[in-house]
Amino acid sequence: MDLKTLANEIEDVLDPASMDKVLMYYKDVQEEDEEFMQILFENLRNETVYWLQPWYQLSGCLTRRLDETDEKNEEKYRSDPICKEEDEKIKKNWRKLIKKYGLPDKLISFARWKNKERSKNPNSNEERVRRFVASYLARGLERTVQQVFKYIISHLIEPSKRHYTAEEEKIMEVCFTHQPHNAVIYLSAILGREPRGIYKRLHYLFKGCKETKRLKWTIPLATKLVKSIMMHTGLPLEELKYQTFDKSVWLKVQEDMNQNYIALSKFWYTYLHVQIFANYDVKLNKLKKKVYRVLRESHYQVWTDIRWKDVLKHFPDGFTHLFLYKICSTTFVKHPNYLKIPIEKIIEIGLKKAKMIRFNNRRLKTLKLGDDGNLERVSYHLTKKKE
Template sequence: MDLQELYDELREMDITDPLCMDKVFAYYDEINREVDEYMQVLVQKLSHAIITWDQPWYQLTSQITRNKIENREGMPKFLLDPLTKDECELIKKNWRKLVKKFHIPDKLTCFAQWKNKTQCRRVSAEENVRRFINSYLARGLKRTIPQVHQYVVNQIAYPPKGRYTEDEEKVMEICFYHNPHKAVQISARVLNRGPRGILQKFYEAINGKPENSRIKWNISLATQFIKLLMEYTGESLEGLLNKHFPISVWREVASHFGTQAHYLRHFWYTSLHCQLFVKYDVTLRRVRRRVFKILRRSPYKYWTDIRWKEVSAQFPRGFTFQFLYRITVRIFRKGRIHIKLPLEEVVNIGLQITNNKKYGNKRLKTLVLNEQGHLEVIQYSQKL
């Protein structure tokens, strides 16, 4: 049985019918059996395999699930930022080499989904094989074994898929109704989805989906927002510059506006922070041009390689990387070409759109807190 067949069988059934859960369990057991059988094949093929290539010092660890390694002074450095697209392609290329060299079935998803739950983590044959494979996948990378393992689990075992379909939501409802204690675990394996999103769905099923109240911001509400943020953080206005606040602060402030904490946090970092701390006459067109020129000179090859904090570091104080990302990606949202093309082409297209006179050229409305403690609009003479 494949997943589509399971969907077809469940579509006309009531979720309260115990037979629904039996069908889900049957498919769940089938997946687990396939994963376990594949691991036994790997043990037979690779149980005596040894590492014959030179490894950097940071890949010599026996730990594959936790990255406790730190860069050492005087030793070769390894990278700490997310993997680039080229690095991801190299991992997949190493896997294809491994499959060809040792004549193993090409089932990277099964390898990524296997978990060592019952045996000693460091001495079992399965764990030794898993450590060897992750070491092989890390060849040619300035990455630790735990970093490569994390990529394999997050992107191969449970790849991002976008919104849940009606069939997927029904499978989750069946699991939540019949087996709530293991609903997340079963749903994640059956749907090939990450557990975090399913856990959020489980939470919403119990407590209801919170309302995402949008606020029509004005000077008065923004003033109230700033005063509450200063009150709950104990900071002055200047102390809020480039600060990271715990979620508890955002929840306290959100309770006064009847909205969610993440909405206010998004508003702060993508809008109000720049309006308060950028001391220039800024138009969005000039900002976008500067972003694209920075990206043109950068070593990034694809949009997903961009480190927006590095981009924001080349702007004056007050600019946030969230603001720069938001106003830049907005011009590509219709066709999402920015994630489909090489960055060089994306930059050229972005500059053409930005320089088009028909495209909007809004000015950033800069604000200042006056002596009476109220925000007011201010215009700066110096241009960015």
């Protein structure tokens, strides 16, 4: 049974029998995971790590981040997001593991299973087996075992940030109506979503809160935002460039603007910062083409491999990595599987769209702080012509 079938079987959300159906589904998921883990424990209980591990993979804990450093050891581990090449290596290691030990191909059960009823002693059979599997998956990677384990959980349990479907919200309503105290526990396992996201969605659905609507930004509104940031940071405009503001500052700005601080900070870093501090004529088409050239000369294989802060180093002062990401990603978001197709194909699509005539003359709408203390439009290409 899948989620759609489960939701279709629920006729009345208020009917207690609907919660019974959800609990049956939840127990089926648990039993499936428990059955797989039992096979895992039996097949691997006597296994130990027989390959040479770097020092950063010797930690005995799967969930605790590695805090120690080894300055004397030349072996360093990576801390950036796991890329496609590493993802393929993890999957290859998994295929080797299940073939060698005759295991079912249920990596998602390994990721979903939580040790709640068994011994949590690091030397217990269960924990040693889990650590062995995670270590096996980390073989050949410049990563800690905890990094690999966390990656498996986050990319299998919740593979993408997707909108909640009507079926999911129906099941959420059932759980919240009949089992409010345990709703998030059930929903996290059933829906394959992180508890934090579920709490937020439940808050929207059942606490009478509305989701933040997209704000239509105008120059007066942008001026108000800039003045609020300047007031709460105590910094003049020129010193706001590339500053990272504490959450406490954004919460004060939120009160001034009567808008969610996340939306405000996103607008500042993605758009307004560039419009104010990029003090030159910027043709968006030329900018996109330069981004594509940088990507073509890089080692990236797919879109998710791109490190936008590194890409930013190839561009002049005033830009932000979020701005570069935004102007390029809007070209591909509607393209199917754009996150997984080769980067070269992505570049070809981008260059093809960049050649379209209607995009040729688009420029960045640049701003400056006028003598009256308000933002105003400034066209650097016209200023250059006058000079």
